Amino acid sequence: MAANLLLLYLLAAVASIAGAAEVNAVLAFKRALVTIPPEAAGFFATWHDGATSPCNFTGLACDSRGRVTAVSVRGQGVATDSVPFDKICASLPALTALALPENALAGDIAGVALCTNLHELTLSFNGFSGPVPNLSPLKNLRILNISSTSLAGPFPWKSLLSMRDLTVLAVGDNPFLDPTSTFPDEVTKLTNLTALYMSAANIGGAIPPSIGDLVNLVDLELADNNLVGAIPPEITKLTNLRGLQLYNNSLTGQLPAGFGNLKKLQYLDASMNNLTGSLFELRSLTQLVSLYLFFNGFTGHVPQEWGEFKELVAIFLYSNNLTGELPQSLGSWAQFSSIDVSTNALSGPIPPDMCKQGTLLKLLMRDNNFSGEIPATYASCKTLQRFRVSKNNLSGDVPEELWALPNLTLLDLAGNQFTGGIGDGVARAAALTELYLAGNGFTGVIPPSIGAVSNLEVIDVSSNELSGAIPTSIASCSKLRTAKFAGNKLSGVIP
Numbered sequence: 065m066a067a068n069l070l071l072l073y074l075l076a077a078v079a080s081i082a083g084a085a086e087v088n089a090v091l092a093f094k095r096a097l098v099t100i101p102p103e104a105a106g107f108f109a110t111w112h113d114g115a116t117s118p119c120n121f122t123g124l125a126c127d128s129r130g131r132v133t134a135v136s137v138r139g140q141g142v143a144t145d146s147v148p149f150d151k152i153c154a155s156l157p158a159l160t161a162l163a164l165p166e167n168a169l170a171g172d173i174a175g176v177a178l179c180t181n182l183h184e185l186t187l188s189f190n191g192f193s194g195p196v197p198n199l200s201p202l203k204n205l206r207i208l209n210i211s212s213t214s215l216a217g218p219f220p221w222k223s224l225l226s227m228r229d230l231t232v233l234a235v236g237d238n239p240f241l242d243p244t245s246t247f248p249d250e251v252t253k254l255t256n257l258t259a260l261y262m263s264a265a266n267i268g269g270a271i272p273p274s275i276g277d278l279v280n281l282v283d284l285e286l287a288d289n290n291l292v293g294a295i296p297p298e299i300t301k302l303t304n305l306r307g308l309q310l311y312n313n314s315l316t317g318q319l320p321a322g323f324g325n326l327k328k329l330q331y332l333d334a335s336m337n338n339l340t341g342s343l344f345e346l347r348s349l350t351q352l353v354s355l356y357l358f359f360n361g362f363t364g365h366v367p368q369e370w371g372e373f374k375e376l377v378a379i380f381l382y383s384n385n386l387t388g389e390l391p392q393s394l395g396s397w398a399q400f401s402s403i404d405v406s407t408n409a410l411s412g413p414i415p416p417d418m419c420k421q422g423t424l425l426k427l428l429m430r431d432n433n434f435s436g437e438i439p440a441t442y443a444s445c446k447t448l449q450r451f452r453v454s455k456n457n458l459s460g461d462v463p464e465e466l467w468a469l470p471n472l473t474l475l476d477l478a479g480n481q482f483t484g485g486i487g488d489g490v491a492r493a494a495a496l497t498e499l500y501l502a503g504n505g506f507t508g509v510i511p512p513s514i515g516a517v518s519n520l521e522v523i524d525v526s527s528n529e530l531s532g533a534i535p536t537s538i539a540s541c542s543k544l545r546t547a548k549f550a551g552n553k554l555s556g557v558i559p
């Protein structure tokens with residue numbers, strides 16, 4: 065009996081010594097912080113110096129034996145030049161999650177290699193610098209997130225081979241990592257990955273065919289790198305993908321045959337590459353929410369099927385060589401916000417229903433060959449901020465209320481064959497800063513109500529059929545810096 069009691073007492077003593085070591089390690093982290101902003105004071109209020117256990121500290125979790133299993137200090141804005149990772153890792157043997165993202169933590173991270181039981185290591189959005197240590201002791205990692213830091217030198221790609229359970233790998237936005245000459249193959253061995261964020265990580269070479277082995281990927285982000293060559297056909301095996309970001313690389317060739325198998329894709333951005341060929345493969349991606357393909361060399365027609373896409377809210381295709389007509393029901397289903405198809409060779413009418421749900425902000429279609437009139441539907445699109453259809457083949461009168469849209473900052477109708485007058489309602493265009501009407505057949509007078517457009521900075525009505533006097537009221541537009549009236553039948557002087 066006495067022996068049992070003694071044993072219990074000893075166990076309790078050992079536990080409390082261990083507990084004290086855990087408290088000390090956690091408080092050592094707090095003491096290392098040189099800045100705890102006032103907003104974070106509440107978070108740290110429970111982190112008492114005299115505590116016998118850290119299990120009640122905000123942001124911490126413990127197991128049933130009172131050992132710390134998680135330290136999570138997210139977005140508290142705390143700052144230091146040195147986090148005592150070695151002490152934390154050595155003193156918290158049960159630690160499985162260390163998450164310190166979105167702070168101002170700096171210094172090296174060498175000590176994290178001692179945290180061998182970690183399932184999650186999240187150090188993203190901090191100022192950590194120095195090399196990324198060999199992480200192969202962290203065999204149980206499921207989440208490794210070191211995006212947006214100042215870590216430098218070579219990334220230890222080989223360490224990844226010991227992390228068989230990794231589901232999230234985020235190493236992007238690390239501009240100081242050494243450039244790679246090839247795509248790190250180790251990454252494509254991690255077949256449990258659901259998210260791979262490797263944008264802006266100085267990755268070079270071609271996307272390897274083995275990318276197709278990552279069949280569990282939901283999100284694949286490889287943008288802002290130095291990737292070359294074609295998008296490999298094997299990418300079409302990634303049928304769970306919802307997001308694919310490839311923008312700002314030097315990818316060439318066509319979208320591979322079978323790309324249309326990626327039926328769950330919602331967010332596709334392959335802008336700023338040298339991709340060519342048609343958009344035909346994209347006709348079956350019915351879940352698309354946003355589509356960014358600007359600055360490429362795509363040719364051919366926009367698939368008519370896009371007109372039936374129920375989730376589409378944004379489409380950016382500017383600076384390609386697209387021809388043919390846009391689907392007339394484009395943008396009519398979801399809360400459509402933006403279209404930019406400028407600088408292509410598109411023709412036919414402007415689709416009339418892109419503001420059907422009353423959410424359109426930007427309609428940018430300049431430098432094409434669109435014809436017909438501006439659909440009357442846009443005259444009631446009160447959300448519109450930018451309406452730019454210059455250098456097309458549009459004609460007819462401009463719908464009266466288009467002049468009066470309350471949030472419109474830019475109205476650019478230049479270089480078409482528009483006729484009729486400039487609407488008096490322009491006085492109600494309270495947000496209008498730039499008005500480009502040059503090179504059309506506008507007639508009548510410049511309405512004196514223009515003087516009420518108090519935010520107007522630029523007005524260019526040159527080369528039209530305008531007549532009468534330049535209204536003196538324009539002197540009330542105190543922000544006006546550019547005014548062009550040449551090539552009309554106007555009289556009087558610029559006030």
Ligand SMILES: *[C@@H]1O[C@H](CO)[C@@H](O)[C@H](O)[C@H]1NC(C)=O
Nearest residue numbers: 115116117118119120121130
């Ligand atoms: C944690 O907080 C609860 C409630 O405030 C308290 O009852 C308990 O004793 C505390 N535990 C420790 C180990 O401090």
Ligand SMILES: *[C@@H]1O[C@H](CO)[C@@H](O)[C@H](O)[C@H]1NC(C)=O
Nearest residue numbers: 227228229230253254255256
């Ligand atoms: C994926 O995870 C499972 C379960 O953790 C594991 O058994 C398997 O080995 C992992 N796959 C790979 C390729 O490592």
Ligand SMILES: *[C@@H]1O[C@H](CO)[C@@H](O)[C@H](O)[C@H]1NC(C)=O
Nearest residue numbers: 165188189209232234259261
């Ligand atoms: C990495 O961490 C940041 C900051 O918490 C988070 O926003 C981001 O989504 C994470 N990346 C991945 C791929 O989970």
Ligand SMILES: *[C@@H]1O[C@H](CO)[C@@H](O)[C@H](O)[C@H]1NC(C)=O
Nearest residue numbers: 264265266287288289312336
């Ligand atoms: C393209 O990516 C490079 C490398 O990350 C970056 O420096 C550059 O600013 C990016 N360009 C654009 C237009 O975003």
Ligand SMILES: *[C@@H]1O[C@H](CO)[C@@H](O)[C@H](O)[C@H]1NC(C)=O
Nearest residue numbers: 312313314315336337338359
């Ligand atoms: C596309 O190719 C042209 C000519 O080959 C090259 O000048 C340009 O930099 C390339 N653009 C990109 C984004 O790789």
Ligand SMILES: *[C@@H]1O[C@H](CO)[C@@H](O)[C@H](O)[C@H]1NC(C)=O
Nearest residue numbers: 359360361362383384385386
């Ligand atoms: C479009 O085609 C013209 C003529 O074929 C070519 O000069 C131009 O570079 C192409 N533009 C793009 C963005 O590929």
Ligand SMILES: *[C@@H]1O[C@H](CO)[C@@H](O)[C@H](O)[C@H]1NC(C)=O
Nearest residue numbers: 409410411412433434435457
């Ligand atoms: C513009 O489209 C019309 C048909 O609407 C066509 O006749 C004309 O050739 C096209 N012009 C250019 C420059 O593509």
Ligand SMILES: *[C@@H]1O[C@H](CO)[C@@H](O)[C@H](O)[C@H]1NC(C)=O
Nearest residue numbers: 423445446447448470471472
């Ligand atoms: C106009 O812009 C303001 C300020 O951005 C916004 O609050 C308002 O909802 C907008 N109006 C419409 C009709 O979208």
Ligand SMILES: *[C@@H]1O[C@H](CO)[C@@H](O)[C@H](O)[C@H]1NC(C)=O
Nearest residue numbers: 433434435436456457458459
């Ligand atoms: C403008 O459109 C008309 C038909 O509406 C067409 O006949 C004409 O060729 C087009 N002009 C240009 C320059 O493409």
